[in-house]
Amino acid sequence: MSWIAKLKTRRPSLFWRTFLMLCGLIFFSVIGWLQSFRVLSELPYSQGVAQHIVSTVNITKYALVTADPLYRTDFLQALAAREGVLISPRDDTDRVVRIASDGSTGLIEQLVRAQLGQDTVLATKVNGNEGLWVTFDIDGDQYWLQTKDDALDPPYGTAWLWWAIAAGAASLFGATLLTRHVIDPLARLSQFATQLGQGRQPDPLPENASTAEIQAVNVSFNRMVKDLQNIEADRELLLAGVSHDLRTPITRLRLEIELSSLSDDSRTAMVSDLEQMENIVNQFLAYSRRSSEAQVMVNLSEALDAALHNARIESDSSVDLRKMTGKEKIGPDGSFPELWVMAHPLELSRAIQNLITNAMRYGRSDDGILHLSIGLEKSEDQRDAVLTVEDRGQGLPPEERERVMRPFERGESARTGVSGSGLGLSIVDRIVRRSGGSVELLSAVPRGLLVKVKFPVLAPSALKKALKETDKAADKIAKDEPEAEA
Incomplete structure (x- = not known):
């Protein structure tokens, strides 16, 4: 299975799904709030800028009209140097780039025209010179008033960015706490159900939960x-x-x-x-x-070899045994690859013996020979040990496979010619689930039944830790024995 197919079949965890949904909700809420703020603040901002432009034009115009002609040149120079306001005559040949007529700039232009006249022109560039240009007249003569164009830019600054970062971090922290508060009881419940399904005795769930719904569950x-x-x-x-x-x-x-x-x-x-x-x-x-005993580290390949030896099928002339190891190379002594799992040794041996016994009873071909194929290998993701037991018998129809896994359920005795208690596969399924594995019944090719059993393989770190604990326990026993004899 390719990684794309695995990605498609993989389901995201409830924590990340809820967390991402909360983050998306916060993000779109902030965007909506910013848009609402911009819309609500657009009119007051435009009115303020328009009033500033109108006041600048009127004051400049009044000052020029009332100023002494001898000092008018000095006044214009002082106005340009101190206030950044330039006055120049308007000509029909001027190359004018008007301000945008949409958004806040369009509203500013409307408000300015309402007070200075509908013939007033606002521009951002005249004859290649950038700025805020406004037309006005004095005694019928047209003039340009040029000032800085930063009046058209909203004075947001960078403070809003730091506030946005702080608010975003606080929102993410709150979303994490909220998601954990909601998901943790469900995760505990899922773990509880998993342990129960594996046949283990889980610790009781807390009945003093903070919410009534979780407490009732x-x-x-x-x-x-x-x-x-x-x-x-x-x-x-x-x-x-x-x-x-x-x-x-x-x-x-x-x-x-x-x-x-x-x-x-x-x-x-x-x-x-x-x-x-x-x-x-x-x-x-x-x-x-x-069994109430704790599970221990077991070499699955050794358990399988021991079960085959105890069943004596290698020396049975009516059995055609084949050992398969998939991609793993079989050892020179005919042993399976070494795979370690957590299980109860006696129960694991009983499960393997039941699989072999089931094949010997129901898996023989029409000629009375049991063509038995037993394989052991790692899964593609290297997480599970896969044990397969395959025969060339009559097999089982797909609609009966789930039924025969239940206690006291058997295949058709008329078809197989063999009767039993109907507990063999049920015992296998219960033992395997207790180790965290699974049992699957499939059709063999060209005919027969294929039983696929999966056990979680111990990770290298867990294997090393278990081996160290085993060595320590053996050393402790060795030290205690001389003291007991003394």
Whole structure:
């Protein structure tokens, strides 16, 4: 699977989705606020600039009209030097670039014309000289008043930028706290449900939550877990009691059959039936038995080799065994690649034996030969150890695969010709889920059933840490033994 396909199938976490939604909401709220501020402040700003222009023109015009002609030149020079205001005659040949007629500048032009006359012209450049140019007349003569054009620029400065940065940082911090406050109870609930699905006993959820909704959910989940524990305990007690009580009459019947004067064929058939009954009882006991021991680091390849050795299928002439390792090269001794997982050793061995037993019962071809392929390799993302058990039997239709994973469910006995307790795959599924893995039933090519089991592989750092803890425990035991003998 390519990284693009993985990216498409990957679902974003609820934290990041909520966090990004809050950030987007804050961003668009700020943009809307800035737009509202600009619109609401546009009219007062335009009125102020227009009044400034009108006052400058009127005062300059009044000063020129009332000034003594002998001192008018000195007045214009002082006005240019101190106030930056230049007066020049207007000519029809002037090259004029008017101010924009939209936005705040258009509103300024309208307000200035309303007070100075509709013939007033406002420009940003005249004859190549930039500035704010305004026309006025004195006794019928047209003049230009030139001043600085910074009056048209809003005096925002840089203070707003620092305020925006501070507000953005505070908003992001608040969004993070709010998202954590909302997501943490859901994340705890998800972890709780995951542990429960793996068959582990999770710690109770806190029932003194800060919100009524989360408190009600936690109380309901704790009550549900307690009810499930009671149901599971009653079922285990029932299965264990029935299985234990059936062992004694089965053993007695087998002894009486062995001592009876029956024909060899009858004795063999009856013993076979009793062995099948005893096997079903053993399956009941295995299913009802729930280990309370902690999981430890287990070499999956060694467990698989041991299960194959105990099943004695390598020496069985009716079994065609093939070991596959995918991309990993098989060792010179025929062993599988070394992969470490967290599991209970006895339960892991029981799960592998059930897979092999299931294949031996239901996976034989029409010629009576079991073409068995067992593989062990790492997944493409290097996170899981993938154990595959493949046969060339009748297989299972897709609509029956989910059903046979449930307790006491079996395939069609008429099709397979074999009967059982219907607990083999259920035991495998429960053991694998307890280790955080999964079991999947697929169709083999060209025919048969493919059972794919995934276990989370220990990371190199976790593996080193577990090995160190194992070495420390062994050293402690070695030190304690001489002291005990002394």
